[in-house]
Amino acid sequence: MKPETVDPKTSFLRDQYSRSRFSSFIPIGATIVWLAWVVCLWVNADLPLNEQGDFFAGFVSPIAIMWLVLGYLQQGKELRLNTRALELQIEELNESVKQQTIIAQASQAQQDDMQKRKAKDLEREIVSKQPRINSETRAILDHSTVTLVLQLTNNGQLARNVAFETDIQQCKVTSAALDFFQKSTKTTVKIEIPKGAAEDFYLLMKYTDELGSQRIQYSHIVPSGMVYKESEFIFELQGQPV
Numbered sequence: 001m002k003p004e005t006v007d008p009k010t011s012f013l014r015d016q017y018s019r020s021r022f023s024s025f026i027p028i029g030a031t032i033v034w035l036a037w038v039v040c041l042w043v044n045a046d047l048p049l050n051e052q053g054d055f056f057a058g059f060v061s062p063i064a065i066m067w068l069v070l071g072y073l074q075q076g077k078e079l080r081l082n083t084r085a086l087e088l089q090i091e092e093l094n095e096s097v098k099q100q101t102i103i104a105q106a107s108q109a110q111q112d113d114m115q116k117r118k119a120k121d122l123e124r125e126i127v128s129k130q131p132r133i134n135s136e137t138r139a140i141l142d143h144s145t146v147t148l149v150l151q152l153t154n155n156g157q158l159a160r161n162v163a164f165e166t167d168i169q170q171c172k173v174t175s176a177a178l179d180f181f182q183k184s185t186k187t188t189v190k191i192e193i194p195k196g197a198a199e200d201f202y203l204l205m206k207y208t209d210e211l212g213s214q215r216i217q218y219s220h221i222v223p224s225g226m227v228y229k230e231s232e233f234i235f236e237l238q239g240q241p242v
Contacts, residue, residue, distance in 0.1 A: 132156030
């Protein structure tokens with residue numbers, strides 16, 4: 001059988017109260033012995049009535065003084081024990097507050113972790129519903145412009161209301177109207193770049209994804225010798241490429 005565990009603080013107070021009760025038996029016993037001795041003396045003394053009063057007053061006074069002093073000391077001891085008991089209660093309350101704080105922090109950390117997992121799951125869901133654009137590019141050169149012809153293939157999910165534009169006004173973008181850019185389908189985008197235009201620019205694809213949200217993907221187009229090269233189309237979520 002498992003032995004019962006005792007709180008050291010509770011055991012300390014219990015021992016102190018037990019000692020206090022035990023110490024009170026000593027003056028009680030002394031008082032009984034004293035009174036018995038006084039009675040024996042009184043019985044054998046055969047004193048007149050007026051002297052009997054003086055006799056008892058003289059013998060009872062030490063007992064009264066003793067109990068007065070013992071009462072004062074006992075009261076002080078009990079006050080100290082009560083003070084210690086209150087201090088122990090305060091310590092237990094502080095420990096309870098610490099434990100509750102730890103539990104609350106653990107609960108908050110668990111909730112934060114759940115929120116992060118939900119955010120990650122939502123992010124993966126959003127990314128999985130985006131189109132994935134691959135491109136093949138050829139350039140047509142003449143005396144005043146460079147025409148880039150981009151053959152775009154959607155290897156991802158459906159995109160609706162697709163429109164293309166660049167981040168500089170000098171470039172002219174021509175593309176077919178795309179109400180639906182479905183998976184495994186292709187479309188052609190032409191970009192006329194006048195000579196003297198910015199060295200590099202971005203081609204933006206604006207669309208509505210399968211979740212009904214407005215999105216943007218972009219490709220960075222930079223000059224390479226006599227032609228231009230474009231990067232892969234990049235989709236950003238919360239300012240981070242994914």
